[in-house]
């Protein structure tokens with residue numbers, strides 16, 4: 161007898177013996193239907209229609225430098241240091257002319273500042289030498305720059321060039337696993353899972369939505385489920401409330417004002 165609780169996972173491939181192709185299987189990441197994933201990101205898009213990264217920058221180069229400086233540092237701490245640095249140098253040419261010692265003096269309040277100052281000068285020189293002073297729009301080229309890893313490259317490709325990349329930081333790694341949206345041991349596994357399931361029209365901002373959700377609601381120590389707009393959809397074993405919070409737009413300034421957590 162058929163168990164009434166058993167859900168069919170996917171439509172079987174239909175073949176009629178002719179040239180018919182099997183139907184594509186719907187994406188069902190760990191029990192989420194495609195409609196549920198779509199609804200999760202629709203709500204994030206309503207909540208933060210134009211999310212902004214919290215690292216202050218004025219062009220592709222200053223974003224690249226800010227992301228390099230942000231490793232093991234808070235965005236607020238990086239912003240404090242880069243206001244002076246970027247006022248003095250907002251292009252690779254000006255940065256290279258500034259020199260390692262003066263860059264170091266601007267960023268001394270950030271962890272690992274000596275190595276970061278060295279990398280900022282080396283990457284500025286590499287941009288001048290190999291890319292005509294422009295930030296390249298390819299991951300392969302970006303990760304060749306000193307101090308630039310896959311995560312930094314993905315942030316730049318997404319924020320500057322609008323590419324559908326997913327930079328997996330500590331918040332996104334946690335959310336991919338906790339929500340069972342894209343479980344994985346490594347950032348690369350979670351990145352691949354998220355890129356596979358997130359509807360393309362939401363890829364541009366998905367990175368920011370997930371980071372902000374992880375930073376302010378689905379926090380590391382304990383998720384704040386009563387404040388969560390996707391509480392009814394979430395399939396996390398750690399969820400402790402299923403009533404979704406009201407879907408109210410949040411202004412970027414409100415996020416920025418509370419951006420003290422790493």
Ligand code: SF4
Pocket residue numbers: 338339377378379383384385388389390391392394395396398399400401
């Ligand atoms: S319901 Fe709770 S566990 Fe699920 S995403 Fe929201 S805050 Fe995180």
